[in-house]
Amino acid sequence: MSARTTTLPWPLVALFTAGYLAPYLLPTTVGRLASGLALTATQAGAVGSALLLSSASAGFLLASRVDRFGPRRLARTGLALAVLGYGGAALTHWVPAVVAGATLGGFGSGTATAVAATGIAGRPDPHRVTTYGLLGVSALAGVVYLTVPHLGPGHGLPLGAIALTALAVWPLTGRLAGAGPVAQSRPDSGRLPHARAGIVLAAALMCWSLAQNSLWGVSGRIGLLQAHLSEVTVGAVFAVALGAGLLGVVAAGAIGPRLGLAVPVGAGTAVIAGCIALSASARDLATFATGEIAWNALYPIVLSYVIGLAASLDGRGRWAVLVGSASSLGTAAGPLTGSLLSAQAGFPAMGAILATGLLIVAIPMTAVARGAGRRPLPVIEIPVDTPTYAPAKAA
Template identity: 65%
Template sequence: MPPRPRAAVLPLVAVFAAGYLAAYLLPTIVGHLGSSPGGLGLSSAHAGAVGSALLLSSAGAGLTLASRVDRLGPVRLARAGLLLMVAGFALAAGTSHVPLVVAGCVIGGFGSGTATAVAAVGIAARQDPHRASVLGLLTTSATAGALYLVLPRLGGGHALPFAAIACAAALALPAAGRLPAAPDRVASPRPDAGVPARLPHRRAGAVLAVAMLCWSMAQNALWGVSGRIGLDRAGLSEAALGLVFAVALGGGLAGVGAAGALGSRLGRAVPIGVGTAVIATCVAVSASAGGAVPFATGEVLWNTVYPVVLSYLIGLAASLDGQGRWAVLAGSASNLGVACGPLAGTLLAGHAGYPVMGAVLACVLFATAVPLTAVALHSGGRVLLPGTVRRRGGAAAAAVAGAAGAPAGAVPELGGTELVVTDIEVAPMPVPEAVLVPPAAAPPALREEPAAQLTSV
């Protein structure tokens, strides 16, 4: 008996959330490695470099495994990735020796990237990848928001965020065992659908991957130093800063919920383009904030819109290839940007100051909005309504709409009955006597008009 759709997606969501958690906790990781009470005392640049090493290892895992998940087995890879997360982050939490902390971050980051790659392939294989990615982001935002509230109350020390990530990975291990042995691929009308095909939509996918790299780098350049801005410029205490981040991630929960309710009613281009422009504005406001109110406003609004746009980008990448290769490649490119972000942010802030850094990052985001919107317009198409699918293409249109992430219920099942064909009997048409053509020369169609059957749809 096949698993129910809702039950089948829950293991994917658990693995997705565990893999993404380290990136969501990046500000507190960098802060606890730096000059926070009980931290390791690293400089801002060195702490940012450790965070970058963690995320770079995660991106490397995704790039390495982009086309190997099915061959190696999702269950085996997910378990290996989660075990690496447990081992690596437990090592980083259990020692104060900086080289061992860095080694633990690299090991845990590779495991995080492995888990994320498995989840990305599984999400891309679903009929509605946008909905699955929304559930994953909701779970990640809720988990990270709770940790931002709890961790400051447990005291200082660099071990807390690493231990939290290791525990989350351990809790996700049972879910990894319930992943399907091989993801069900999106149905295709091509007769050779079972044969491994060359990577489709290469130009659109390459543009999307490069743009997502820059998009992620610009935001994580600020995200990696947001803790320092809140403490140094906005004058917040560590507990108040944790509250701001928790509220911001709570706004992300509301935003992702709204994205799930909206679905593809507006397509992908509008949420991606407009959302990126809003994010750019928030980045500039938050980086230049000199008080608690503008800083909190920028952070909350930014983190509300960010997961909305990310969910549409994940769905867009998944729609380019039903085998999930573009989803993994674009996600890995995004992770490369995430990895470069903290180091870029600390270097920019150190040389030019936070306000100039915010202005530069906002310009980068405005620039990336153009290619991202273009890919969404070119590859995503407009939303297909049920009648449109039935009238214009039947099964082929249903396959295209399903691969593009159309709303559930809007696409007819492949191979199912579409519309009933009704036979209409038409009476014979009498030939007028006034026809001047002699009967012998008249065409057969004019001599006799037998009953015909027409069909209408």
């Protein structure tokens, strides 16, 4: 046991934290883009979506090329892009430059994430390493949410925090070569098994992630504008919610396969739908905090079972990769979707629409889970890419 403790790959944990910090800070980033640059809510949400889409694009392009370029070189490139992009966006008020910087920084975050995820996947204990990564990004994001409101207004503070984190992680990249084996690629032989179930699950999870991140992208404005809370209070709620999300990760690992697949996926999604509707309709601190904290605690539990379900469809892990990629697309479209819905229909109606959508997609997800229920869950209980939420969100 002590040997495992001494071999924890801290460079991968740090890189994981740097890569996933941007999605975790999405609410404050989008909110301050709107207030600091006089953007409309829809425009600020579009910038957030562009950042996440750029990050997801980096993952698609580089996930299978880390070995070719080398983890150290690729990690340093990603961190450099993050420093230049987010740092440049933080220092200017010219909107096109902010958009370009956020997009460049997003690609850097995605590059760092690709290196971290590839390295963690090759570890004998990916769940353990991922848990430490979640702990790092949740703790750091919580600190940012608690301190940024006291440092003054402006869009540059959250972006600057992401850039400084990337800069701080840079020295650790020199140890990446000895941080652990990189996952070996497996030959793709034959057709994908359970093709219908895999396609249904991928499409459903894309919509599932879209709903989650639509709310996450506008949660800050719900607290400020509808619940009439101060930025300090909203930041404190988010910090507690991130801590609840970490507890959710731990709980998912502790529960394991005891409940099967269908109950956590179906019932968990239904409860999340209720949390989203509650949070979106909040007009006071108690309602807002209850919805956000409960939602963030449940999200990683359900997601862990969904990714486990995807892995059970193919022993080679191909469906897990494809379903995770579909989830990334939904994540990227979330902020813009949430901004458009809230601008056109208001926050409560947006929450009702998102909750209804989640209840609908829970049906095919539960059907796939029931069909796969006779197959044993894979050894890895928590997905290595959980914080595409990010909250992922990161997930």
